Amino acid sequence: MKIQAPPGMRDLYPDDMRLQNWLFDAWRSVSRDFGFVEYDGPIFEYLELYTLKSGEGIAGELFNFQDRGGRSFAIRPEMTPTLARMVAARANALPRPIKWFSIPRLCRAEKPQRGRLREFFQWNIDTLGHDDMLADAEVIAALCEFYRRLGVTPEQVAIRFNSRALASAVLSRAGMPESQVDRAFAAIDRYDAASPEEFSRRWQEAPRAAASAGSAASSAKDNPAANEPPAAEKSAEPLARFVSTERVLELLKSGLDACAASVPDDPAVAQLRELTGLLSAFGVSEYCRFDLGIVRGLAYYTGPVFEATATAGNLRALAGGGRYDNLTALLDGPRVTGVGFGMGDAPNIEFLRDLGGLPTLTDGLTAFVIETEESAWTDALGVLTRLRRAGIAADCSYRRAALGKQLKTASSRAARFAVLVGGEFRATGSVDVKCLQTGTQRRILLEALLSDPGGTLASLSSTG
């Protein structure tokens, strides 16, 4: 019987796995260099950890099940609830600030269709227990550093930031009633600078159509429930009735100064100005820009929010996050402030591939051991063992074959060196080491090779 991988799930063959490990290593290096420490939690949680925050409706968007004891669980769709639970459980014992990162495996019950993954990985960085903008600026700086290290320029990726409080204040000031702000956010969240006509149409039409299109932009750290039509949507008034299309488009193109001018005393203005200054101190201003259109779908954000998007193409959301200041209290923990972001693996791999920014990766086999005569077979296995014990990635041909055939196998395995073991080894303990790139070959005592493998092999690579 033929059985395939479940729809929307990926098989990671070695080529895919190398790329994934490379991405994870990049995530880990940036995290550690920024002083974050790694954590992880269970692959599934009690279902109520998710329904508590998002309502029962969320269950249908998760893979959920019961055990034989009748307890309900769901495979985690995001890491933040687990983080909040773990921090709440030890809130008083953990030294502040809590700077944690994780690379969780996550699942969402998306309808199976091309390009919609049901399983993915995400880089999460969070700082908890510090409400200064320094924490916000630092996680954004880590996000920028990830792209900088991979050679992605500020021309190719933009970190756009805003705060929901500021957007709310500016819209109110422009005439939007309090009751309509969530609806306005939902429309703005889908604003695409590439097609303002589409946005204008939505802004001017009756709300039902506006709320049913789904949210394409807000994917990275969003709660799936955010796609549900907001309650206020039952009003039949087009948003343009409150704030004209021209005015909202003008606001969406405005910088922080222009937006601040309409609500100069709002605390969110001072907060974003402080954030801007700190982003400059962290040397990442070039990547970052204020954008009133970034409101993020998720209601739990209480301060600045931000998104990384590709500047070309279809404005893909590559990462997103913001400040959430009360998640732990929901779990009966003490109030702990937090800020963080999530970055999915798949959109970023695609983005980097489009930019030509993916490396060529190989297995990294260093040595391939070859016996030059049949009687040396057992000696060859001994040499192989000595190399491996010295931490040298080494292999040999499984089938006995002629020298030429074995050398060919060595090349196909992308080995850097061939180590030839023949009668000479038994007599004197020496092997012939051949650099497969330069062709240089040298006879050397195995003991000498093992006592300084790096130096010996480097000298063979450099001489031609």
Next chain:
Amino acid sequence: MKIQAPPGMRDLYPDDMRLQNWLFDAWRSVSRDFGFVEYDGPIFEYLELYTLKSGEGIAGELFNFQDRGGRSFAIRPEMTPTLARMVAARANALPRPIKWFSIPRLCRAEKPQRGRLREFFQWNIDTLGHDDMLADAEVIAALCEFYRRLGVTPEQVAIRFNSRALASAVLSRAGMPESQVDRAFAAIDRYDAASPEEFSRRWQEAPRAAASAGSAASSAKDNPAANEPPAAEKSAEPLARFVSTERVLELLKSGLDACAASVPDDPAVAQLRELTGLLSAFGVSEYCRFDLGIVRGLAYYTGPVFEATATAGNLRALAGGGRYDNLTALLDGPRVTGVGFGMGDAPNIEFLRDLGGLPTLTDGLTAFVIETEESAWTDALGVLTRLRRAGIAADCSYRRAALGKQLKTASSRAARFAVLVGGEFRATGSVDVKCLQTGTQRRILLEALLSDPGGTLASLSSTG
């Protein structure tokens, strides 16, 4: 509302995560040095991938669920079915031998109770497409190398090997009917050298009691279905009726030569002799010994089988595996032979902890940046940024504080160096670098530090 981690699931706080990463790194290093490449698959598979091999009964031991399209899935309880599926799908395209490893996250619906994990990780190494004993010997050598690198001696861990074919032949020769062999294996699988009385009782009593005790020893790569009572168990004859207790105990203590003496022409004898020779060539004979009592629960093994167990304490199974030669055909793939093992994280961490073999791990923060006067705060953030961009794990104090307090924070973060930034930095570009272990402090140009961080910091550590 207070919500806890689900029963049998672990929260990995940073201290636990460091240990896990350390173990995974050790697994990865050995795998790569032995020429294995990493792969991974989905966290859940179609349920039938498991029922196909083990029958519908297995579903109750898995976490299984349906999506909205009515498809049935189960969280993977072991990696081998995924491996077989992936290899079967590309059997003709993959160069042989296929040497793969993985570190899957796995779940089993164990009854929640102390010490019984529902979620765990496992190191899997498999060689497919090569039926020579070389493949078997090599995976066993990799297993031994893992323990050797961690300082675990042959006195502390034993790799015991056998083959089901040999055990079957020897038992038949001793008088056990073919129909009773599975039952005999189930009894033998639970043989514990520490309490032969317990085994003798089971061997002599009516079968019902013998089959219901569960299998404690065969955990590492076993299919949970293996714990089901075998069909032959309906026979009411005690096993001692066929082979006396004295004789079976004698056989269980016999070496390969003594066992082989009763069935000298059985192909399994030649196979195990070849394996023994290759284990010697790989230099791991000291760790390995023949043991007729190792039969492994899992029916899919077709050749040699082996288990790693601690030699002291309660003979915990630390790893187990063997040769399985027809898994891919079950999935409509071409017949591909295979051999491999699985090693669980939890029992090995416990084993190493008992031996005192776990390292003391820290966050690995290299530098802690401190501003020595308030006006240097922005400069300090700039220095911090430069260090991080150079790949130096660095952090600073989130709250402005006196020098002494910041130094204390640096120590509590286990930083190796403090980098002091004051007015001098703005004037000359130099900082004071203080080794927090030796107390040595030196003024140095930031540029000089960044151009050779390793050398600069090493020189500070070595002078007192």
